[in-house]
Every structure is written in structure tokens, then in C-alpha cells.
Amino acid sequence: MSGGFAQRAREALGNQQLHIALDRTTAQLVVRRAAGLASLEDADRVRDRARASKMQLLHTLADSLRAFEARLVENGARVHWAETAADANRIIVEIATKAGVRRVAKSKSMASEETHVNGAFERAGIGVVETDLGEYIVQLAGDRPSHIIMPIVHMTREQVGRVMAQRLAVPYSDDTQTLARYARAQLREEFLQADMGLTGANFGVVENGAICLVTNEGNARMVTTLPRVYVVLMGIEKLVPTMADLDRFLKLLARSATGQKLTAYTTLVRGPRRSGDDSGPDQMHVVLLDNGRSKILAGETAEILGCIRCGACLNACPVYRSVGGHAYGDVYPGPVGSIVTPGIRGLAPFAELPSASSLCGACREVCPVRLDIPRMLLALRHEAVEHTRQPAALRMGLKLFARVASRPRLYRAATAVVRRVLRSRARDGWIRRAPGMASGWTRFRDLKAPAAETFETAWRRRAAGRTS
Amino acid sequence: MSGARDAILGRVERAVRTGRIPSAPPHDRDEDGGTRADGDARRGAPDSARLQERFVLEARALGVETYVEPTAAAVCDRLRTLIAGLRVLAWNPDGLPYDCGSIVDGALLGSSPRADQARAEVGITACHGAIAETGSLALVAGPGCSPTVSLLPPFHVALVRPEDLHERFIDFVTARADALAQSSNCTFVTGPSRTADIELSLTIGVHGPGRVAIVIGP
Amino acid sequence: MMDRKLTAILASGAERLVSCDLGCLLHLEGGLRRRGAAIKVQHLAELVDEALE
Structure with missing residues (x-):
């Protein structure tokens, strides 16, 4: 098993044959499941x-x-x-x-x-x-x-x-x-x-x-x-x-x-x-x-032990349908695998898995036992940040953000700067190429420029207008 | 390995004290500890004609050939036609209903050598129950009723009596609890052997019989 | 995943895309713009507001 989830997912995305095979089957299984439950x-x-x-x-x-x-x-x-x-x-x-x-x-x-x-x-x-x-x-x-x-x-x-x-x-x-x-x-x-x-x-x-x-x-x-x-x-x-x-x-x-x-x-x-x-x-x-099951039972993801291995959450998951099962790196793929694998094999080598989800909730929707998979993924993300080594830049960034966000004045000043920088780059209210940390976003899509005034100031202005 | 046993059970006992296990709302639990199945209250016992109709419908939908015969003689005739020219493996003849036993005289039995059984072309069984809501046959292993008969040949013929019919899985399991307790193996056969492993395309007859016929008598 | 969604949205022939999740809106509208698609993207509240006026 080489590389992490991100690398394997990138390889899978480039595999045309895999896409044909996945599209043919997962979509059909979703339909069959719905018809089956209707009966x-x-x-x-x-x-x-x-x-x-x-x-x-x-x-x-x-x-x-x-x-x-x-x-x-x-x-x-x-x-x-x-x-x-x-x-x-x-x-x-x-x-x-x-x-x-x-x-x-x-x-x-x-x-x-x-x-x-x-x-x-x-x-x-x-x-x-x-x-x-x-x-x-x-x-x-x-x-x-x-x-x-x-x-x-x-x-x-x-x-x-x-x-x-x-x-x-x-x-x-x-x-x-x-x-x-x-x-x-x-x-x-x-x-x-x-x-x-x-x-x-x-x-x-x-x-x-x-x-x-x-x-x-x-x-x-x-x-x-x-x-x-x-x-x-x-x-x-x-x-x-x-x-x-x-x-x-x-x-x-x-x-x-x-x-x-x-x-x-x-x-x-x-x-x-x-x-x-x-x-x-x-x-x-x-x-x-x-x-590892007794360890899972002792923690935030105990609920996953109710899984009956039907595979419905795999077929429903937009991430699984895009990258297939091998990208998950171990025996249990898909949303359920992102919870079970870190549970039985340890979170550190699989810390990326809980993030391999858009938290759209399709898995919870189709789960026959109604397992709250998104909640457990979030719990594991939290645990991953707390207990495994994160890249230094991310750690510093989050710490800085926490500081700024918990001081209203500082936060307002900082967002004003960001707003100004972003607006200066926009044309017709859209940014094609964002600077710094936002550049990842604009690799695949445009970024909307921030509004001229914040929601907070707009709200105050309206409220003031109403009372006068 | 009582060391491992105690260690695991100890960890499990400690785990439930800290683990986040959602508690089940009381109305979702079975009031009687789980013996009752869903939807019992509004349901009377359906009559046998409707059970049989449902069973036949479900079985056909699975690709099972079904024949409903009015007399014991007609059942025997149907059976003769179905197995004509084929090498037969059967449950012990005295366990077959409608006096069909004589038809399978000289057939291979569950006690025959494995290699011979593996060459049989049709397997003939009765059943211990038939489940209307899923079109399933319940086959309970026991003396004279070897599971190999319904498994090894490519073609399985089962004889069903109207009194074998139950509406649901749980009805059969409750009614025949004694028989189940005395057997080491009970299998519910729901249509022919199948797979969809390759590109989800349905393929019949992988390891078990690809053809299943059910003859229902009077 | 975004490509798949956008293709489906465009194929539907819809004039507007309405959602109540800001992240989704930002994401999908950005993608639609990158493709040069003219479909209108709104928050549910905007749609209601428009209807009330």
C-alpha cells in the first residue's frame, strides 16, 4: 500500500476503466435497494x-x-x-x-x-x-x-x-x-x-x-x-x-x-x-x-458495531463512487470503512479516511440500521486533529484562527483586510485566481468575491433604518 | 485460552461504560422480549389458498418452475416427466410424500459415496416448510434428508404439501422450533443459485442448482 | 464529484439552482462560472424573498 488516501484517490480518478465499472454497478445497486425496501x-x-x-x-x-x-x-x-x-x-x-x-x-x-x-x-x-x-x-x-x-x-x-x-x-x-x-x-x-x-x-x-x-x-x-x-x-x-x-x-x-x-x-x-x-x-x-472491537465499543464510534455489512453506504457515497474501494487502503472501504478501519488498525495511519467524505449524509439515509455515520466521521476528524500529528502549517494556522476568531475586534479587522485583498482581485464580483491559502479553491472553480459590507453591518444598518 | 476469553469479556464490560452507544427508544423495542414479529396485530391467519397463491407468485418471480397438481397421481406423473432420463439423487424414499417413493427406487441417496452423488443430474426432496412471502423452501438436515441432495445436482425438484406452507420465516421458525433444535443445519432455498459478481449481470447456477422446480400436491 | 453534479444540473435544463447550504452554493456557483454557464444560483431565502416582493 503506497501513499495515502489522497494519492490513491488521485490515481483512481484517472482510471477510466474503473469509472466505467463503478458507474455501471453502484448506480444500479442504489436503484435496486430502493425498489427492495419499497417491497x-x-x-x-x-x-x-x-x-x-x-x-x-x-x-x-x-x-x-x-x-x-x-x-x-x-x-x-x-x-x-x-x-x-x-x-x-x-x-x-x-x-x-x-x-x-x-x-x-x-x-x-x-x-x-x-x-x-x-x-x-x-x-x-x-x-x-x-x-x-x-x-x-x-x-x-x-x-x-x-x-x-x-x-x-x-x-x-x-x-x-x-x-x-x-x-x-x-x-x-x-x-x-x-x-x-x-x-x-x-x-x-x-x-x-x-x-x-x-x-x-x-x-x-x-x-x-x-x-x-x-x-x-x-x-x-x-x-x-x-x-x-x-x-x-x-x-x-x-x-x-x-x-x-x-x-x-x-x-x-x-x-x-x-x-x-x-x-x-x-x-x-x-x-x-x-x-x-x-x-x-x-x-x-x-x-x-x-x-479492536472492544476498543471501538469504548469510544465515540461504538455505534458502528451495529453494521451488518450490506454495502449500501458504499453504493450511495459520492466519494466511493468516484474513487472505488482500493483508495481506502484496507479491507473495509467506503463510509463504513472510514470508521471501522481506524478503529481496528489505529487512527494514525488512516487519519485521512474520516475526511474522505463530504458529510452529505447519503450513507445515513440508506443504512438499514440507521447508523449515524456522518456524526462518527466528525468525531474521528476531531480525534485525528487532537491526537495525531498534523502538518505544522495547519497546526499553526488553526491556532492562529482560534485566537483571532475568539476576539471580536481583531476578527473584524482581520476579515476587513481579507475582504479588501480579495475584492481587489475580483472582476465582475468573481476571482479566477485566488492568492495564498485560497489558491486551492480556484484550481477547479471560481471564487465569489466577498460582499462590500459584512452581513453584520448590513443587518445593523437595516435594523437602524427600521427603528428610526 | 480462558485468558483471552476473560480479557475480551472484561474489556467489553468496561467499554460499554464509556462507549457512545445510542439508547434505543422504548417503543422500538419488542414489548415481549423479541418473540413477536412486526405487524402481527393487524393480521389474521391467511387462508391456505391465499398462502399457496402467494408462494407460487413469489417462487415464479425468482425463476422457479412451479406446478400445482390436483391429485397424488398427478404429482407422481409430473415428477416422472421432470426426471425422465436423468440420474437421480434423492432423500430417502419413505420421506417423500404422495407415495412418490417408488419412482425414485434405485436412486442415489445421501448415504451413497460423495463422488457418485456429485454426478447426479437431479436431486429430489420434500420440504419441512415453504415460506409464502419469499417463495422459499425450508430444508432441515436429518436422517434421510441430506443437504447434498438439494445442493450438488444442477437441477432440484421439491415436493410441497399445502400443510407445509407458512406465511413468514418467523411463522415457520416458531411452528417447527423442535425440528430446528434437533438438526445441525437448516437451509432456506429461495430460487436457483445465482451471482451478479461480474458487472452485476445475473448468472444462474454457480455452485448450487441452476434449475429449481416445485411440485405442489393436494 | 463537482463535475458530475454540474453536468447533471446543466443537462436538466434548469434555469435556477437553489440550495440552503452556503458551502454548496459557493462551490457549485464557482464551478458553473468556471464553465461559463449562465444558470442562476440562489439561496432558498433569496428565492423566498424574491417571491414575496
Whole structure:
């Protein structure tokens, strides 16, 4: 990862192909989401209740985790706790090694992206394959996903065709049906041969210990049914209290992500295979991952832990739609990523992210859980200024401004100077090239010259006129 | 690793004291602790004809072939036609309704070798529930009911009885809570396997069946 | 982002652009001027004021 957000964003803006791909998909997803929510009776009420149950859950998270753990154990699963990404990877590789696992089939999971478990498997000499079509192509191409639910939103079908032709030795095609058939044939063998399945969890149901997984392709079903060892890696915040809550979240997730009423396959896993079953894993493990989540919970952005990873805020965000997911520099892109990434990886290396937003509020508008993303972005900006090193000029400038702005007389005098300077440069009330600090503004647009008198003096004059 | 467990739970407990977690307005909470679903109050139980109509409508919208047959014999005939000439994988025959068991005599079963199951061309199942509002089939794994049957072949045929129908997900989950508690895996199938990963263009039959047919009997 | 908005605004054929956010107004009017577009840009209060007179 080179440079900061600004540099990556500049590169992305110059990438014509990326724009075509982003425009085609994000705009359509916005339309589909709107249509999907319109088909939900009482949508606003469902969202209110979903939000309420998530927030309630966060208030009592420790107790919910204990209850969830107890249900998992009753269901016959083994529970592991991981404080960091490295701990999680070590636990998972240990499970695999102990069980003599040689090949792992993975269903799409943001948590495992976050811990980079693939690298850990490879270092241990264990083969791992992504089975979600988009993630599989990402893996083949040696690329990175750029969207939470559409990992290759940044690629055109022609690019996908070239990757497959090159890596799978199949004839080139840009027909999506053909490309999907190639993947089906390749991955079918992987499913049948894998000794271990690894998934995340869309939801964990506290009342019965069920792990809920949704996929449209059916890969999560394969991974939870065929291999003899099954491992779930999930963040500690992914719980919902009851099945009634789950019902609501499933409706909201599918509609917000793709506009569907329900994802094609919704699976509830409650432990390893039971006696008499013909299929299902012999052992099931659940790894509960903290990795910074408890730190997020302790601060201003605790609310973000209610996120259900639908991706709607990405599609709605004018910044994401312009620069794509890679510019955000880590696993979680878009508005949600600008809050989650600094939370789990530390604010200092990602201090620019909270500013990568115009605070237009489109993300809050579409969020199924009504997370107040703009408020959290502002809180992080504040924190970034307070606690991370800002450029000296900016620090001095802000300090100076604070001094001037808090002394009315000085402020009036200073603005009078600025007004005079700017007006002297204007023609027809507009400035084409502003001096000093204002020059950034006029790189792309004109600057309106200040009015002849300030609002304050105009107001006084009018008030005086009225009373006399 | 009880060290990690205690450390995480301790941090979480301390975190909620300082974290800014919006509190939920009481009217947004479930009065009864969450068992009630939305909009229950104004709703009576819809009659079975309307449930079936809705189910068929939703399933068709997903690209599922649906057949409504008046008699058990007609269901069997339909099934024979659908699977003619195909290599069959099925739930155990005594678990299939409408005396269809004999039709799948000699078929591969969930207990057959994996490699053989993987070569089947059609999978035949009943269902434990059918959800009208989403057009979904609920399939609960158990003896004789292997999830591989509805997953590995490219074509899935499901037999549905009118008494399997429920209006909503939560209705099914409540009504069949016992069956769910005894199973390690329950899957809701809502249309054929699909993806839109490449340029959002809809592609059918990625890992699961690309073709799904539902036969509803009397 | 500004370019995208301006293109959409101009394509709409509107005669006026009205907003209640001063930052947005300054930003978009500056961009429109740079493009040499003649569309009138107003604050909501200006529009109301004009209508009342």
C-alpha cells in the first residue's frame, strides 16, 4: 500500500476503466435497494426495530457473548476467543494442523479478510481456496476486493475473462455465464476435496447459538456440508438476540445489499453433524474475534458495531463512487470503512479516511440500521486533529484562527483586510485566481468575491433604518 | 485460552461504560422480549389458498418452475416427466410424500459415496416448510434428508404439501422450533443459485442448482 | 464529484439552482462560472424573498 488516501484517490480518478465499472454497478445497486425496501411492508418500523435491537445488544454485549457461547457448546461446537488477528490465525491453523487438514475451502468472510488468514494457511503449507466467485477471481488475479458484497466491482468482464484464461488455461470468454461455468467446474473439485471449511458469520443468534450464513451462489452451503472440519471466524459484535430479530435483519440485509427479498440461500448451522446424518462436519469450531472491537465499543464510534455489512453506504457515497474501494487502503472501504478501519488498525495511519467524505449524509439515509455515520466521521476528524500529528502549517494556522476568531475586534479587522485583498482581485464580483491559502479553491472553480459590507453591518444598518 | 476469553469479556464490560452507544427508544423495542414479529396485530391467519397463491407468485418471480397438481397421481406423473432420463439423487424414499417413493427406487441417496452423488443430474426432496412471502423452501438436515441432495445436482425438484406452507420465516421458525433444535443445519432455498459478481449481470447456477422446480400436491 | 453534479444540473435544463447550504452554493456557483454557464444560483431565502416582493 503506497501513499495515502489522497494519492490513491488521485490515481483512481484517472482510471477510466474503473469509472466505467463503478458507474455501471453502484448506480444500479442504489436503484435496486430502493425498489427492495419499497417491497417491505412497514420498512421504517422494521429499520427502527433492527436498530433498537442492535443497540440494546451492544449495551449488554458481554452477557450476550456468554449466553451465545453456552448455546454453541450445547450444540456441540468448540468455542475459541481471539484477541487479535494474529491470535485468530494461529488458532485456526492449529485446528487445521491437529485435524490433519491439507486443503481449506473458504466462503466469503470479511473477518478472515481482516486477519489475512490465507497467508497464515499458506505459511503452514495448507492450501486455501476462495469459493465466492468474486473472491475466487480476486485470488486468481492476486488482487484485492474493493467492495463488501461485490469484491470485483472494479473489474470489467473482459478483465475477468483474461484472468481466467491465463490462470485456468481455459479459452478466453467475456460471457458471464461461461465464466461462471468455468468457476463452477474448478471449484466443485475443491469443495469435494477440502478437509476444512471456513466461513464468517452474517449473524450469530444468541437465543439458540445458530450461525446464520447467506450466499446467493451456494458456496457457504458447500463449505458447511462437505468438509469434515468446519470453522467459523466471527467478530464479537455479529450477534442478534432472537430469531425474530434475525428475521428482520435478513429482510433488511438482502434488500439493502442487492434488492432481493431474501438471499438465495440462508443457512442456520447449529453444531456438527448429529447421529444418523449423512453429511455435515465431524467437528465445528467458532472463533470469536475482538481485534479492536472492544476498543471501538469504548469510544465515540461504538455505534458502528451495529453494521451488518450490506454495502449500501458504499453504493450511495459520492466519494466511493468516484474513487472505488482500493483508495481506502484496507479491507473495509467506503463510509463504513472510514470508521471501522481506524478503529481496528489505529487512527494514525488512516487519519485521512474520516475526511474522505463530504458529510452529505447519503450513507445515513440508506443504512438499514440507521447508523449515524456522518456524526462518527466528525468525531474521528476531531480525534485525528487532537491526537495525531498534523502538518505544522495547519497546526499553526488553526491556532492562529482560534485566537483571532475568539476576539471580536481583531476578527473584524482581520476579515476587513481579507475582504479588501480579495475584492481587489475580483472582476465582475468573481476571482479566477485566488492568492495564498485560497489558491486551492480556484484550481477547479471560481471564487465569489466577498460582499462590500459584512452581513453584520448590513443587518445593523437595516435594523437602524427600521427603528428610526 | 480462558485468558483471552476473560480479557475480551472484561474489556467489553468496561467499554460499554464509556462507549457512545445510542439508547434505543422504548417503543422500538419488542414489548415481549423479541418473540413477536412486526405487524402481527393487524393480521389474521391467511387462508391456505391465499398462502399457496402467494408462494407460487413469489417462487415464479425468482425463476422457479412451479406446478400445482390436483391429485397424488398427478404429482407422481409430473415428477416422472421432470426426471425422465436423468440420474437421480434423492432423500430417502419413505420421506417423500404422495407415495412418490417408488419412482425414485434405485436412486442415489445421501448415504451413497460423495463422488457418485456429485454426478447426479437431479436431486429430489420434500420440504419441512415453504415460506409464502419469499417463495422459499425450508430444508432441515436429518436422517434421510441430506443437504447434498438439494445442493450438488444442477437441477432440484421439491415436493410441497399445502400443510407445509407458512406465511413468514418467523411463522415457520416458531411452528417447527423442535425440528430446528434437533438438526445441525437448516437451509432456506429461495430460487436457483445465482451471482451478479461480474458487472452485476445475473448468472444462474454457480455452485448450487441452476434449475429449481416445485411440485405442489393436494 | 463537482463535475458530475454540474453536468447533471446543466443537462436538466434548469434555469435556477437553489440550495440552503452556503458551502454548496459557493462551490457549485464557482464551478458553473468556471464553465461559463449562465444558470442562476440562489439561496432558498433569496428565492423566498424574491417571491414575496
